[in-house]
Amino acid sequence: MMMLALFWAAQASVVPPPSSFPQSLPDPPPSIVVTGERLSTLRDELAACIARKCPPPEEIQRSLALAEIQFIAGDYLRSRATLLKARRRNARHAAQFPIDVADLHRATALLSNVNGLPDPARIGTIDAVDALKKGLPENDPRIFMERLRVGEVFAREGRLIGALDHYDWVAKGAKSAGLPDIEGQAMLRSAVLLAAVGDMIKSFEPAARRAADAILARPEPAFLPYRNGVRVLRAQLAPKREREAAVKTAMQQIEPDPNAKGPLLIYAPPIDMQDAVFGTVANDTPLWADVAFNIAPDGRVTEVETLRSAEQVDDRWVEIATRGLRDRRYAPSSIPAGGLARVERYSFVADFVSFGRSRDSLRSRIPVRSSQRRVEVIDISLPQQQASAKTPAGS
Incomplete structure (x- = not known):
C-alpha cells in the first residue's frame, strides 16, 4: 500500500492529471456552492434535449455538465x-462522434472510481480507447493519450508489468508517429512508477535510473516538461533527511517552461490514512470534503481551510488526509506574484472487493465494501481561482 501511495504522490507531482469532466457545455458555476436551482435547470435542459432528439454531441455535453454539478454537490x-x-443512449455513436463518446466513457470511469467500483472504472477507461479507435486514425495523438490513462489504471491496481508495458507501447508508437510530447509523457510515467517501486524494492533502482537518464538525455524542446519532471521526481522520493536539499536542487535545475498550464508541484507527501478510524459509517455513503488553500509566491502552501464536507465526514479524517498539504512545495517561478488560490475535493472511497467462497464444490464471489478507505484528490479550482489570489497593491 505504501508503494502505491508513493507512486501516486510522485505521479501527481510530475504529471498533470487529465480534466475530470471534459468539454462541459455550460460556463462553470461562479462558486463551488451548488444551488438546487442550477441542478434543476441542467436537468430540465438535458430532458428537453433528449425529448427533441438533439445530436449526440449536445446530449453528451449536457449530461457531462449535469453530472459535474451533481458530483460537486456530493451526489456521487x-x-x-x-x-x-x-452512455447507454450514445455509446453506439462512437464511429461518428469518437471524441464525444470517449469523453463520456472517461468521465463515467472517473465517477466509477470515486464510487468505489474499480472494475467498471478500468473497463470505462478501456472503452474510451475503443471509442476513439472507431472514429480516428490509428496514430491520432488522442488515442495514445487515452492509452496512457489505461496504464494509470493498471498502476493504481498494482499491476506493475501491465502498466509498464502500456507506457512502453505508447512511447514507441508515439516516437514512430513523430509525437515527442506524448513519447515524453509515456517515458516519464514509466520513470515515476519504476522509481516508486525502486524506493521499496531495491532491485528496481537500476531500471528507474535508466528511465530517468533517458529522459534527461533528450534535448528536444518538447521534452522540457519531462526533464523537469525527472528533477521533481528525485526531490519527491528523496529520503526525509535529504528532502530539503533535494527540493532546493530541483528548484535550481528546473528549466523555465513558457507553456506551463499550472503551478509546478515539486514535493507532496503521500496521503497515509492508517491513523483514521472510520467506525460504523455506512460504506455506501459518499464521504468527501472540499479544501481550499493558497500557494504563496515562494511556493509554500498557506491558509488551508475546509470549505464544506459531507455530513458524516469526521474532521479528523480531513486533518489526516490534508496533513501533508502544508508541506507541499511548488516551484516559485510557476506562481503569480500575488499567490494562487486552489480548491481540491478529497473523496474517502471504500472500494467494492470480492472474496471467493467455496461450499459443496461450488464457488461464488460476493462483492462487499472494503472496511478501509482510500483518498482520491481532484482539483476543482475554478478559472478565477487560477489567477492571482491577492492583487498586489497599486495594480
Missing part, C-alpha cells in the same frame, strides 16, 4: 447514474 451516485444513462 446520481452523478454516475446520469452518465451511465447517457
